[in-house]
Amino acid sequence: VNIANQIKVSVGEFLPLVPLVQGLRNKGIRPRHLETLSTNIGQDVIIDNKFTLKKAMKMGLEGYADAIAKMGETAGKEYQIEVALNEMELAWSEIDLDLLPYKNTGTHVLKGYDELTAILDEQITMAQAMMFSPFKAAFEERITKWNDTLSLVSDVLEGWMEVQRSWLYLQPIFDSDDIMKQLPTEGKRFSTVDKNWRQTMVAALRKPHAVTFCANERLLKNFQEGVQFLDLVQKGLSEYLETKRDAFARFYFLGAWSFWC
Numbered sequence: 001v002n003i004a005n006q007i008k009v010s011v012g013e014f015l016p017l018v019p020l021v022q023g024l025r026n027k028g029i030r031p032r033h034l035e036t037l038s039t040n041i042g043q044d045v046i047i048d049n050k051f052t053l054k055k056a057m058k059m060g061l062e063g064y065a066d067a068i069a070k071m072g073e074t075a076g077k078e079y080q081i082e083v084a085l086n087e088m089e090l091a092w093s094e095i096d097l098d099l100l101p102y103k104n105t106g107t108h109v110l111k112g113y114d115e116l117t118a119i120l121d122e123q124i125t126m127a128q129a130m131m132f133s134p135f136k137a138a139f140e141e142r143i144t145k146w147n148d149t150l151s152l153v154s155d156v157l158e159g160w161m162e163v164q165r166s167w168l169y170l171q172p173i174f175d176s177d178d179i180m181k182q183l184p185t186e187g188k189r190f191s192t193v194d195k196n197w198r199q200t201m202v203a204a205l206r207k208p209h210a211v212t213f214c215a216n217e218r219l220l221k222n223f224q225e226g227v228q229f230l231d232l233v234q235k236g237l238s239e240y241l242e243t244k245r246d247a248f249a250r251f252y253f254l255g256a257w258s259f260w261c
Contacts, residue, residue, distance in 0.1 A: 120154045
């Protein structure tokens, strides 16, 4: 009974110190938190391997238990952001672009677009949520930079796929010398995009790391220009086919690709 009473008394004495211990031992605490605490209480607080509860009591920190508990809570929330940022960056560390040779064209195309955009959409949502967190201050620059990087990669991949879809459709058509002669303006535009496409694929094969390669403003501009050029090419091709269909009614049942095959 005496032992039980002693334990009860000890627990009762320790209970008010729990917020103090939890605050001081939070794994999110960084030097910046201790510097702020030291300024607020007027004495240096250094937590190292020699720091003990006895030392904390000797410093009179129990009198600042509320402030220390609040510091621990803030540090914990910031730590969650820090861990999330680290995990997002780590998730991309081994993600490369999946590039496969395309038929006998001598170049490549991108696969795995849906998987890449799924990761991007999830991380962009997380990064934007962090930007509204009241605990973002210590990582605001890093969060903004990562969010901008993800958004740029997303825009590049979207432009990449727009160009790829049009290029896949038009490449077998403009592979014909006959069509190049009949549509010289469209042929020249397609050749420009085709040249840029092949150069981009070669560069991507050399440095396939997805984020590193795609976080490129110049690459985005190239794809945007490629989309514009290929839209003009398809428009010119459609107008040309209309003239052929007017002369040969049965061509209304044929698409552009089948017409030239």
